[in-house]
Structures are given as structure tokens and as C-alpha cells.
Amino acid sequence: MRIERKTWWRYGVFMVSIIVTFIILLTSIVNKKYDLKVGDIAPVDFRANVDLVDEVTTKALIEDAVASVQNQYTQELEVRRNALKESNDFFNGIINSRNPMVSLDEIATVLSERGTYGISEDGYFALLSIDNSDLRYALNTINNGINKIYETPLEEDDESKITRSKTEMTDIVDSFSFNEAAKNAIKQFVVTLVKPNYFYDEEATARLKEEAENSITPVLIKKNQTIVKEGDPVNANQLEILSELGYLSESGFNALPYSGLVVAVLVIHLIIVFYLKRFYKAIYEDTKKIALIFLLMNLALALARAMVIISPFIVPYTFLPMLLTILVKKRVGQSLALYSAVFLSIVTGFNVQVLLLLMLTSILSVIFINKVEERNDILKSSFYISVVTFVVSLSLGFLLSNSVMDSIRNSLFAASGVILSGILVIGFLPLIENTFNVVTEIKLLELANPNHPLLKRLQMEAPGTYHHSIMVGNLAEAAAEELHANSILLRVAAYYHDIGKLSRPQFFKENQIGSKNPHDEISPNLSTLIIINHVKIGLEMAEKAKLPQEIKDLIAQHHGTTLVKYFYLTMKNNAEDPDSVKEEDYRYPGPKPKTREAGIMMLADSVEAAVRSISDPTQGKVEAMVYKIFKDKLEDGQLDECDITFSDVSKIRKNFLKTFSSIYHERIEYPEDKRKKPTVRRKQ
Structure with a gap:
């Protein structure tokens, strides 16, 4: 079976991520080697990097316990x-x-x-x-x-x-x-x-000795417990413990922790892959997004590895869930942050309190980063999360420790880690947006700034098109919110969907106020080419302005393969041989809308232009026109390739009518004051 090229790329991303993750985590379990003998002075404070049984002391206690058993x-x-x-x-x-x-x-x-x-x-x-x-x-x-x-x-x-x-x-x-x-x-x-x-009684004696041996609890050296302090001589027992912990040059290679690390890295990566493939297949098949997800995960691990040098409580708690929520998807951010918490717990030395805080902040990040409209929202959310983190960390500290000062210090470290995560998110976000060409709400809102060069040109060179774009944005945004689609993307894309008209603004009706219609002087087929060509020119301008791909897709699809009916019928009516006029020559090249957002954009654009053409708009006329436009689009099959249902179409139509009713409502005509006399100015 032939495997597609993008599948190989995806496998490559998985393998690279596994290797990078393993290397980062490896630095957390590998110790610096020392050449020591019994009686040598310890050059540093040696601490246990894992929980370890003191075999020598435990063996001595067992021997004493067994020796104390009398013969039965x-x-x-x-x-x-x-x-x-x-x-x-x-x-x-x-x-x-x-x-x-x-x-x-x-x-x-x-x-x-x-x-x-x-x-x-x-x-x-x-x-x-x-x-x-x-x-x-x-x-x-x-x-x-x-x-x-x-x-x-x-x-x-x-x-x-x-x-x-x-x-x-x-x-x-x-x-x-x-x-x-x-x-x-x-x-x-x-x-x-x-x-x-x-x-x-040999059997009874052996049984009692076995019970005595089993009654001895192994002497456990806890993680981070000091084995020997700097400046103290090393005794034989301490030397053996240091050898088991891998601090000595002659320490044998212990493959067990490395094997466990390999298995953990593989299992978590497989879980993430299975999760994405099962529930978010579109993301799984997008190699760029897969690369982004694993890049952010390893970046979070690297940052945690660097920050944990100060304290295990200073880790980028919300860095990964915030970025994944903003750049990919809310639930993906929460789930993958929980999975990667296993890796972060290895970096922090399996600190239970830190692990609980990682899980808590992953959930809080998704709650607070629900809708980010400006970069300051990230800092605000980080502040709120840091307050909750401080309180929870302090309460956990009181439960797990008797030291009030240690609990307060660790809680301050944890809160600082959350604030620092927010700052890092703000710093990395523009870089990631530009590198991976990811559209975020923040980037979209920046593009909505009227001072953007393209929007300024629309205002100055094609004011009618600019106003039309604003109206389309209002219609599309309201409908998108009704359908839980990407309303911000639709509003911003609406501002740019007709930028191609800047090449010949006077050829479009909305810009012909008080001027002659140039289409009257050219043939219908040439007019059709000019009208249709604004989509192609718009895509070229969007590419040059480095607009996001999502906006370019909406520019390309907002007319679908719609027929330019006015010029088609004009040409057919004036042609000597009407049958020679082919309908496909008067259609937009497409493609048809592929997403709900593109479908909403097409309907909003068509409806706004049609309603604007009504000479004396009333509620009845507006409703009839909206119904006609929707009917034409459905019969023409323009919405066949996007996931919009008939129920969605009904909701969109009602939402459009509601918006139009607020625009074209009847206004009271104020009477003139007939008693008012004209004032005569005195000559000075």
C-alpha cells in the first residue's frame, strides 16, 4: 500500500518530537559524575535524585532482627x-x-x-x-x-x-x-x-526469623534527601549509595530509568496521536498543525527544564494550554496540556503538588482564555489564574507540610510561574503566528484596524465597496454567532473580501455615485471578465499583503461559481445566435464554499448587494429579496460543498432579516415650524 508523502512527513514529526522530548527529559535524570573514594571530602551537597532504599542500613537492621530471634x-x-x-x-x-x-x-x-x-x-x-x-x-x-x-x-x-x-x-x-x-x-x-x-523446632524458628525480617521496613532515602554534605568525608555506606544513584565515575550503567523514560515518552506520544486522530482528524491530517502542537509541547518542556533550576514550583504552567487554545482549539489545548503534565512532572521530580497545579491551571487556562481580543487579555487571564494558583498551592502546602514559610514561598513561586507563562505566551505568539501562518483572534482583530493599508485604500479609492464590506461583516458576524461559527474571522474577512475591486473601482455599482457607468461603453462579455476578475486580483493582493490563508480562502469562495446573470442575459438577448452564449463563460471560477464560514460569507455578500439595490426598501421587499437570494443559491447548488444544513439556512435568513430591520426601520419625519419667521441680518 502506497503511503502519501504528507503521511511520511507526519511520521517524521512524531519521531523528531519523541527524540527531542526524550533528550529534554534525559537531562532531568542524568547526574554529573565524580571520582570519589572512602574518606574523600564531598565537593558538593549530594542529594538523592530518586527514592532509594538504603540497602546497607536495611540489611544491618534485618540481621539484628533475625539474630534477636531465639531458637524455638x-x-x-x-x-x-x-x-x-x-x-x-x-x-x-x-x-x-x-x-x-x-x-x-x-x-x-x-x-x-x-x-x-x-x-x-x-x-x-x-x-x-x-x-x-x-x-x-x-x-x-x-x-x-x-x-x-x-x-x-x-x-x-x-x-x-x-x-x-x-x-x-x-x-x-x-x-x-x-x-x-x-x-x-x-x-x-x-x-x-x-x-x-x-x-x-527448626520450622518454628525459621518462621519467626522470617517474620522478624519482614517486620523491618526498608530504610528509604527520599528524593532530594541529602546523602552527604559538601565538606564532609564520605564513608563506605554513603559511597555505595552515591554509586547506586549514578554519581560516581565507576557507577555501572543502570538501564532501568532510561527504559522507563523511553516507554513513557512513546506511550504519551501515542496517546496524543490517537486522541487527535480519533476526535480531531482534520488537525491530525494537517502536518503543519501537528508540527506546531509537538513544537509547543517540547518548547514548554525546555522552558520548564530551565526554570526548574530556580524552584520546581516555577514552571510554565499555562504556556502550553494557552497557546494551544489560542492557536489550535480549546479542547485540544486542555487535553494535550493534561497529557504533557506527565512530562512536566518528570522535569519537576514528580512533585505531587506541582502535578496537581499543572492539572488545575490547564483547566483554568481554557476557562479564562475563552475569547482573546487583544494581547492584554492574556495578561489579565494570567493574573486571575495566578491568584487561584496561589490560593490552591497555599492550601495544598498546609496539607502536605508543617512549614508555613515554605508553603508561602512555594505558592509565590507557582503564581510567578503563571504570570511568567502569560508573558512568554505574548512574546512567542507573534513569532508562531508568522512562522506557521496561524490565524488567531488577536491577529484577526489587528487586521480589522481601519488603518491597515488595504482598508485605507478601500476607504479612499472605493468608499462604496468599503461600506458594502462593513455591512457584509455585520451580517456575517451576527449569523456566525447564531451558528457558533468563527464570527471574528467572518467579520475581518468581510472587510477584505472585495479588495480586488481596487483595481477598477468605477466598474462596480456601489462606487458609481454621480458618475457614468463604464459598462455602458463596453460589451457584456468584457464587463463579465472585469467583474469576475476582481476575485483573482483580490487573491493576488491578499498574497502580497500576506493575509492569512483563511481570509484568502473566503476571498476565493465568496462568489463560488455564481452566474453573473445581468451580463449573461444582456449578452444572450442581444446576440444574433443566443445559443452560442455559454453560461459557463459567465460564471465565477469558484471554488464553491467549503466551510460554514464561506457559505455565510456568500449569502451575506449577495443579500447585502441585492437589498442595497432596492429603490424604496420596505420590510416586505427586503424579506422577498432575501428569500429570493437564498432560493437562488440553494437551487444553483452553491452551498452543496459546505456543512450548512437547511436548519442553518433558516437561522441565517432570520438573522439577516433581523439585522436589516434595524437598518431599514421606518423613521419619523419631523414637521417644520411654519410659524418661524426668517431672520434678516442687519447690515453693519
């Missing part, structure tokens, strides 16, 4: 029960093993052979020699000792406590009044009863 143990209740059971079984086994039919030696041998606790035959013999009551006493005492030991946790990895507990049990045995052999046997047994009842 799980209690085994069976250990105590088993110890008591073994104690009971041991002593009851000795008591119950006595048998009068068997000697103590034989019983001791049997018990020793079991080898359960490593007690010798002599040991068992000594125990069998003790009375049952003493053994039961020993049993109760040892059980009490076991209960006491297990009142506190006996952890498996606490060898010292286990050893102390065994010593406590042997000390209990030493308190018995038994012989040494019996005591040693009991000691051998009781030390086997002391076992840990708390065992290390």
Missing part, C-alpha cells in the same frame, strides 16, 4: 512421664524381686545380667540389702527431684544444664543414708533419667 523448642511431655515410670519400675522391681526361696546373690545376678543400667551384681546386692521402706523413701525422693528438674525447660542443646540436672540428682542420692555401693548403683540409674524434654 517443642516440649515433649512424655520425657517426664517416662522418667517417673522408669524410676517406679526400677525401685519396685528391686522390691518385688525379693523371694525367700532365692538368695540375694542369685537375685542380684539375675538383675545384673539384664544389663539395663550397667549396675554390677554388687550394686544390686547392696540395693537388695536395703529395707523396702528405705527404698520407697528413695523412690519418692528421686521422683520429687525428677519433677523439680522438669519444671523448667531442659533443652537438647543445653549440655551445661543437662549436666547440672544430673549433678542435682546425684546430690539427692548422696543425701541417702545408704552404703556407698548402694548409692553408686542408684547414681548410675538416676543419671539415665535426666534427658532433655525440649527439642529444637
Whole structure:
């Protein structure tokens, strides 16, 4: 599929804008590099350019928190029960093993052979020699000792406590009044009863350590927070932070912020393109306007980048929305200003307060710059917006900060940014108007100045045409306001629509007051050429005077392809062969009106000239003439190519009649005073 040349130009504008925007924003995130080591003196105040986690400090806090977590143990209740059971079984086994039919030696041998606790035959013999009551006493005492030991946790990895507990049990045995052999046997047994009842729980310990680690909030270095002050030595932790922020020469390349910036620039540009293509296709297809829009956006970014050096609150808040509203379209100015606020927020370091003010001033700009008739209106609007900005900024400052002075200072900076934006708009507006040949209301009103060379010539050389142009302007402006068309453009264009008549003003009826009609002495076809040619000459004069294209279009289209009926019929009636007189030779070359403004201009021009020709104008005659002109234009298809509906035509006709009624209303004829005598002057 073949792509048109203007489409390639449009793509080129998009790409250039993306590159320029990226370069401007890149200067906001790139830092100057320094060669520093631990112990070096900081040459400047180093501040964080983004929010950053202090990894070293955070890691130290996590390690401390994890180290503070004690090992977790799980209690085994069976250990105590088993110890008591073994104690009971041991002593009851000795008591119950006595048998009068068997000697103590034989019983001791049997018990020793079991080898359960490593007690010798002599040991068992000594125990069998003790009375049952003493053994039961020993049993109760040892059980009490076991209960006491297990009142506190006996952890498996606490060898010292286990050893102390065994010593406590042997000390209990030493308190018995038994012989040494019996005591040693009991000691051998009781030390086997002391076992840990708390065992290390690896899973619970790991869980608590993880909770401790998660409970630590990362130490955040906020944007613009001072890392190290000028003149202070740089420590290892600060050096690592400076390296992460990209201040050091040996800092590695961090592609993440650059990737994010590329994506942001691309996405916002695509959103703007999609918005224009979807809702304002005429603007999207106009390469010059697309170039103007992206030029202004990048110009606003460049100005913001320069101004933010003083303070992030001094940015050209209303520069872009005001210029786009004046030069392109009101809603385009508001929408694109909101989109570009993302870029401006990057320039200002993502300051929330500034971002809110950018959104607010974008809306206020469209509200106050509704109709600009002179350049002072821009300053007035900027003043009103600055007052609102100051109040809102101050209130936001009180919400976000406890410092009253900082809030007042930032609010004054913000208000100054709005005023400065207005001054910049006034300064750049004429340059942009001339470079891109954009018609603004201000430029149109300057062209409406009667002292303009072309208008002065009309007044002096063709006063009838000048008066006709003024009347056409009044009619067209009133009708345009009714249809919400560009009324100022129509009024000013009406002043210039017949400047081509300056070449031969005497050939046009409105300038023939008290003089002979030169058309009486030439042929109808030559008269037609002279009449039709005033459009071509008017375009040449407009080009030479560098009038805006919109006015030149209205000059070219205000007659469309209308038939010069008077000379056509005259020629046809006087011709020997009427069929040889071709109608197309007596028509204006066109083109037909392409816009509502051009359609209104054609109707106003035709109606004013026709009504002026009525010898004794009355309301009925005026209405009939207006109706006839409208009917002729519609039947001739002159309004087929402009977006004027039948409803619009009806509104225009009613508006014209209303205007004519104020011009041709009946006036009271004042009577003469018949009693008044003529005065006779005395001769001196």
C-alpha cells in the first residue's frame, strides 16, 4: 500500500518530537559524575535524585532482627512421664524381686545380667540389702527431684544444664543414708533419667526469623534527601549509595530509568496521536498543525527544564494550554496540556503538588482564555489564574507540610510561574503566528484596524465597496454567532473580501455615485471578465499583503461559481445566435464554499448587494429579496460543498432579516415650524 508523502512527513514529526522530548527529559535524570573514594571530602551537597532504599542500613537492621530471634523448642511431655515410670519400675522391681526361696546373690545376678543400667551384681546386692521402706523413701525422693528438674525447660542443646540436672540428682542420692555401693548403683540409674524434654523446632524458628525480617521496613532515602554534605568525608555506606544513584565515575550503567523514560515518552506520544486522530482528524491530517502542537509541547518542556533550576514550583504552567487554545482549539489545548503534565512532572521530580497545579491551571487556562481580543487579555487571564494558583498551592502546602514559610514561598513561586507563562505566551505568539501562518483572534482583530493599508485604500479609492464590506461583516458576524461559527474571522474577512475591486473601482455599482457607468461603453462579455476578475486580483493582493490563508480562502469562495446573470442575459438577448452564449463563460471560477464560514460569507455578500439595490426598501421587499437570494443559491447548488444544513439556512435568513430591520426601520419625519419667521441680518 502506497503511503502519501504528507503521511511520511507526519511520521517524521512524531519521531523528531519523541527524540527531542526524550533528550529534554534525559537531562532531568542524568547526574554529573565524580571520582570519589572512602574518606574523600564531598565537593558538593549530594542529594538523592530518586527514592532509594538504603540497602546497607536495611540489611544491618534485618540481621539484628533475625539474630534477636531465639531458637524455638517443642516440649515433649512424655520425657517426664517416662522418667517417673522408669524410676517406679526400677525401685519396685528391686522390691518385688525379693523371694525367700532365692538368695540375694542369685537375685542380684539375675538383675545384673539384664544389663539395663550397667549396675554390677554388687550394686544390686547392696540395693537388695536395703529395707523396702528405705527404698520407697528413695523412690519418692528421686521422683520429687525428677519433677523439680522438669519444671523448667531442659533443652537438647543445653549440655551445661543437662549436666547440672544430673549433678542435682546425684546430690539427692548422696543425701541417702545408704552404703556407698548402694548409692553408686542408684547414681548410675538416676543419671539415665535426666534427658532433655525440649527439642529444637527448626520450622518454628525459621518462621519467626522470617517474620522478624519482614517486620523491618526498608530504610528509604527520599528524593532530594541529602546523602552527604559538601565538606564532609564520605564513608563506605554513603559511597555505595552515591554509586547506586549514578554519581560516581565507576557507577555501572543502570538501564532501568532510561527504559522507563523511553516507554513513557512513546506511550504519551501515542496517546496524543490517537486522541487527535480519533476526535480531531482534520488537525491530525494537517502536518503543519501537528508540527506546531509537538513544537509547543517540547518548547514548554525546555522552558520548564530551565526554570526548574530556580524552584520546581516555577514552571510554565499555562504556556502550553494557552497557546494551544489560542492557536489550535480549546479542547485540544486542555487535553494535550493534561497529557504533557506527565512530562512536566518528570522535569519537576514528580512533585505531587506541582502535578496537581499543572492539572488545575490547564483547566483554568481554557476557562479564562475563552475569547482573546487583544494581547492584554492574556495578561489579565494570567493574573486571575495566578491568584487561584496561589490560593490552591497555599492550601495544598498546609496539607502536605508543617512549614508555613515554605508553603508561602512555594505558592509565590507557582503564581510567578503563571504570570511568567502569560508573558512568554505574548512574546512567542507573534513569532508562531508568522512562522506557521496561524490565524488567531488577536491577529484577526489587528487586521480589522481601519488603518491597515488595504482598508485605507478601500476607504479612499472605493468608499462604496468599503461600506458594502462593513455591512457584509455585520451580517456575517451576527449569523456566525447564531451558528457558533468563527464570527471574528467572518467579520475581518468581510472587510477584505472585495479588495480586488481596487483595481477598477468605477466598474462596480456601489462606487458609481454621480458618475457614468463604464459598462455602458463596453460589451457584456468584457464587463463579465472585469467583474469576475476582481476575485483573482483580490487573491493576488491578499498574497502580497500576506493575509492569512483563511481570509484568502473566503476571498476565493465568496462568489463560488455564481452566474453573473445581468451580463449573461444582456449578452444572450442581444446576440444574433443566443445559443452560442455559454453560461459557463459567465460564471465565477469558484471554488464553491467549503466551510460554514464561506457559505455565510456568500449569502451575506449577495443579500447585502441585492437589498442595497432596492429603490424604496420596505420590510416586505427586503424579506422577498432575501428569500429570493437564498432560493437562488440553494437551487444553483452553491452551498452543496459546505456543512450548512437547511436548519442553518433558516437561522441565517432570520438573522439577516433581523439585522436589516434595524437598518431599514421606518423613521419619523419631523414637521417644520411654519410659524418661524426668517431672520434678516442687519447690515453693519
